[in-house]
Amino acid sequence: MSKSTDELSRRRFLAGASSLGAVYTAWNFAPLSALAPPLVDDPRIAQQPIVDKGYASIRKIGEGLYATIADRTKGLQARCNGGFLVGRDAAMLIEGLNTTIGAQMQLDTLRTVTQLPVRAAIDTHWHFDHTLGNPVYGGAGIPIWAHADVAARMSAVYGKWQTEDLATFIAPWEKRASDATTDSRRDHAQSDVRALTGMFNTVSQSILALPNHPLEPAKMPMEIDLGGLKVVIEAYDGHSGTDLILRVPDQKVVYTGDILFRGLYPVNINGDPVRWRASLAHLATFDKDTLFVPGHGQICGQEGVAEMRACFDDIAEQAEKSYNAGVPVDVASERYVIPERYKNYLQLSWGFTIGRTYQQFYAAWSGKQLPILNY
């Protein structure tokens, strides 16, 4: 099939009403392995995990460094990646993950490696899939560290959801879907309804434990010595308004939180694609042998950063053409064509990836600032 024929049939496929639902389903269940192919031989990474629960596995990726890699095709108990760091004097946990089951598994696995005190558990940002397992850490007397705004953002959004019922909360989104004038618009709007419903239900069923140790971004970078293991916490911008990354410079390992995704379209509900792309450009300046543990997806090297930047470039390019042609943003974002090379990318929903990113780009190009969204 020639490229253009392929593209045409893809457009036709995307325009099909029922088939789009199938696309989202396929994305949600696409298989995911913990290691990107070029890194299989990286000597820092243990080929065998020390634990594999299906929904997540944990493996050594350096001296005292462990990565938890979630596999959503086998369950959402972890949903995001994380890990832990073990020095001579203390340990540190990374991410509260999506549930207490995931966080308990991560803590239990840490305890199979060391009995040293855990100095902190760090949430890289406020999103539910990185924080809902926090009660496990709180219950174990482990301080929870995060960007200074995380506790407030969690209570403002998730605390509010816990006082609401799903039907009322989701009604305006369902109306948007039922009011849609084309099949494609309806499918996109329904993908937003599904994503929000999933988030709302997950949060409703959980107990919130807020970080008790706020980290001021103005005081970053912050250096922590776990005993022969130096960890640097840095503040970044672009995905959630509260993003932190953890670097272990001596071993060229970085835990990026959601500043870096692998195999997913950027989820931009609370983000800013201009600042996000700048953060990614900064990651690209790290050493060429850097090992990245992304917030979601496989462990990778610089090729992972390059791929995500290229995906952002593609969205920006398509958006810019429409912007320059005077196409209104809500029409333009519906016309975005997923390139062949990203067709296997997971998409939380259309509106919270492509739609919101278009809106943000349009706003930036016309010198406006969009309001912060409370979901």
Ligand SMILES: [Zn+2]
């Ligand atoms: Zn996130």
